[in-house]
Amino acid sequence: NEGPLILGIETSCDETGVGIVRGQTLLADAIASSVEEHARFGGVVPEVASRAHLEAMVPTIRRACETAGIKPSDVDAVAVTSGPGLAGALLVGVAAAKGLALSLDKPIYGVNHLAAHVAVDTLEHGDLPKGCVAMLVSGGHSSLLAVHDITDITDGVVPMGNTIDDAAGEAFDKVARVLGLPFPGGPYIDKAARDGGDRLYVKFPRGLTSPRDLERHRFDFSFSGLKTAVARWVEAKRRDGEDVPVNHVAAAFQEAVCDVLTRKAIDACKDRGFEHLLIGGGVAANSRLRVMAEERAAAAGIAVRVPRPGLCTDNGAMVAALGSELVRAGKAPSPLHLPADSSMPI
Numbered sequence: 001n002e003g004p005l006i007l008g009i010e011t012s013c014d015e016t017g018v019g020i021v022r023g024q025t026l027l028a029d030a031i032a033s034s035v036e037e038h039a040r041f042g043g044v045v046p047e048v049a050s051r052a053h054l055e056a057m058v059p060t061i062r063r064a065c066e067t068a069g070i071k072p073s074d075v076d077a078v079a080v081t082s083g084p085g086l087a088g089a090l091l092v093g094v095a096a097a098k099g100l101a102l103s104l105d106k107p108i109y110g111v112n113h114l115a116a117h118v119a120v121d122t123l124e125h126g127d128l129p130k131g132c133v134a135m136l137v138s139g140g141h142s143s144l145l146a147v148h149d150i151t152d153i154t155d156g157v158v159p160m161g162n163t164i165d166d167a168a169g170e171a172f173d174k175v176a177r178v179l180g181l182p183f184p185g186g187p188y189i190d191k192a193a194r195d196g197g198d199r200l201y202v203k204f205p206r207g208l209t210s211p212r213d214l215e216r217h218r219f220d221f222s223f224s225g226l227k228t229a230v231a232r233w234v235e236a237k238r239r240d241g242e243d244v245p246v247n248h249v250a251a252a253f254q255e256a257v258c259d260v261l262t263r264k265a266i267d268a269c270k271d272r273g274f275e276h277l278l279i280g281g282g283v284a285a286n287s288r289l290r291v292m293a294e295e296r297a298a299a300a301g302i303a304v305r306v307p308r309p310g311l312c313t314d315n316g317a318m319v320a321a322l323g324s325e326l327v328r329a330g331k332a333p334s335p336l337h338l339p340a341d342s343s344m345p346i
Ligand code: KG4
Pocket: 013, 137, 138, 139, 140, 141, 168, 169, 170, 172, 173, 184, 185, 186, 187, 190, 281, 282, 283, 284, 285, 286, 287, 312, 313, 314
């Protein structure tokens, strides 16, 4: 029973997540997802997501409290994702958190969703290293960040690099669509590749890795050329009336993404002299990325920290985890009128 008891609320996209942590111990991680409702549209429909959050919010808070064996009035503070994300979806979570904080007379902490993807690792591996490179790979972001202290990340960190076009998860989702796999595509590509996919079947392009590109974009990513290359390759096969070997294409595409991500992440660690690489966000659940990062980092003398797959994709525990770090660091809470900021920078 060490540390503050924090309830965290996440509603930035299509998962209604409510997590409860005590210090760095996870007590509950309740999730309701509207993904099924979006699947037939091939992407998240903001209006549908907002309505689903509204319906799921109270039951999910109840379920988290039951699992943790606490009453809402036991919590020391409420944390909530205040950005970035879908504006309407964020508003539901922020409004719920304010109602809870106000009625319980407890402080509220508005947190950055991307920072929370990093902070969630504390629930599995304890305090974060004092200096590390964090690679954030999700449906909306692909960034390399030099993190000194996670509780300062909310005050703004200039990323070492970003994607200049599609995010890594977005590329997974778009390529999955080309291959006729369901939405969201990341987990399906991962599975197709694992089911006998040949990673070396085709060599797809590695964006921004030529010597010329590296001069200007050493730590940036680009995945739209890769996505187009896969789409062209698949179209050509279909035009010739040939079968598309989905497992092989999935594996070869995944290999290209993971190759670039791990190479640049390790280069970033070397550039900063950091011995720790932390990986977070939905794409960090990818099985090939986890293995490749581990192997390549080990060869470079760098330790990798990546939370278990269930904590990589969006959830409430990550918000509670960052809230807990902020409280433990003695950070001031947010004003009760805190806004939701859909384009909040890291
Ligand atoms: O972090 P997240 O749950 O939501 C955002 O903040 O965007 O990330 C969602 C993204 C989706 O693009 C999804 O396809 C991808 O993470 N993803 C994966 C895997 N699991 C989820 N991508 C590759 N392999 C996976 N196993």
